[in-house]
Amino acid sequence: xxxxxxxxxxxxxxxxxxxxxxxxxxxxxxxxxxxxxxxxxxxxxxxxxxxxxxxxxxxxxxxxxxxxxxxxxxxxxxxxxxxxxxxxxxxxxxxxxxxxxxxxxxxxxxxxxxxxxxxxxxxxxxxxxxxxxxxxxxxxxxxxx
Amino acid sequence: xxxxxxxxxxxxxxxxxxxxxxxxxxxxxxxxxxxxxxxxxxxxxxxxxxxxxxxxxxxxxxxxxxxxxxxxxxxxxxxxxxxxxxxxxxxxxxxxxxxxxxxxxxxxxxxxxx
Ligand SMILES: Nc1ncnc2c1ncn2[C@@H]1O[C@H](COP(=O)(O)OP(=O)(O)OP(=O)(O)O)[C@@H](O)[C@H]1O
Ligand SMILES: [Mg+2]
Numbered sequence: 001x002x003x004x005x006x007x008x009x010x011x012x013x014x015x016x017x018x019x020x021x022x023x024x025x026x027x028x029x030x031x032x033x034x035x036x037x038x039x040x041x042x043x044x045x046x047x048x049x050x051x052x053x054x055x056x057x058x059x060x061x062x063x064x065x066x067x068x069x070x071x072x073x074x075x076x077x078x079x080x081x082x083x084x085x086x087x088x089x090x091x092x093x094x095x096x097x098x099x100x101x102x103x104x105x106x107x108x109x110x111x112x113x114x115x116x117x118x119x120x121x122x123x124x125x126x127x128x129x130x131x132x133x134x135x136x137x138x139x140x141x142x143x144x145x
Numbered sequence: 146x147x148x149x150x151x152x153x154x155x156x157x158x159x160x161x162x163x164x165x166x167x168x169x170x171x172x173x174x175x176x177x178x179x180x181x182x183x184x185x186x187x188x189x190x191x192x193x194x195x196x197x198x199x200x201x202x203x204x205x206x207x208x209x210x211x212x213x214x215x216x217x218x219x220x221x222x223x224x225x226x227x228x229x230x231x232x233x234x235x236x237x238x239x240x241x242x243x244x245x246x247x248x249x250x251x252x253x254x255x256x257x258x259x
Contacts, residue, residue, distance in 0.1 A: 111180035
């Protein structure tokens with residue numbers, strides 16, 4: 001196991017569209033100040049943002065944790081929301097259970113989970129109906145597309 | 146094209162300037178879907194959208210686009226402009242509709258991302 005250089009956790013408030021995405025925005029500032037290369041930085045914050053938005057849209061609350069090591073960033077986004085009954089279906093591009101309000105705000109295109117998969121080197125989702133969902137993502141820090 | 150040239154050709158009003166209007170732009174992402182913008186933006190694309198809420202600016206920051214063009218004369222409220230200033234995201238407003246904006250920029254050699 002590579003040594004942890006940094007670990008931070010932030011609470012995510014469900015249902016609050018005004019501040020939605022704030023944590024990922026903050027994460028971007030922190031990682032940019034640490035000198036993370038631009039391509040990796042974009043991938044990390046896209047994954048964080050999509051996962052954060054899903055917590056805001058579908059769960060009451062959650063936490064985002066990021067762990068920086070020598071060669072990667074690990075993201076862990078945990079919520080105690082309703083869980084995802086059919087994960088394979090949820091990963092299909094275009095599938096969405098978003099409300100009309102969310103769609104008017106520009107969300108609910110069913111591209112969040114596919115975006116997370118595309119931008120991470122390793123993505124795992126654990127979910128249980130009635131209990132909640134946790135997304136684990138690893139993004140390597142060497143330059144790649 | 147530079148951001149300054151895009152501002153002129155689309156007859157934009159500039160609400161926030163960002164850092165550098167001489168920045169060169171080659172690609173465009175145009176959508177009202179935030180995840181769609183995030184799916185296609187690589188870096189420094191121009192973002193065109195009809196959504197003027199705070200989430201549009203948030204998405205622009207996360208995607209790392211070079212500027213946002215709000216179409217159809219839609220104006221974000223003061224709070225959104227303030228936020229864009231803080232994030233250093235340039236905001237242009239034009240009366241042109243999405244279709245015309247895309248056609249004009251396409252004719253100038255800009256391309257979409259796929
Ligand atoms: N944390 C979560 N808790 C419960 N359900 C979720 C969660 N994340 C995703 N889902 C379910 O999976 C579906 C697909 O998610 P995805 O992020 O791909 O698209 P979306 O959120 O609907 O739209 P977009 O991300 O494009 O705004 C959601 O509509 C929702 O039903
Ligand atoms: Mg989503």
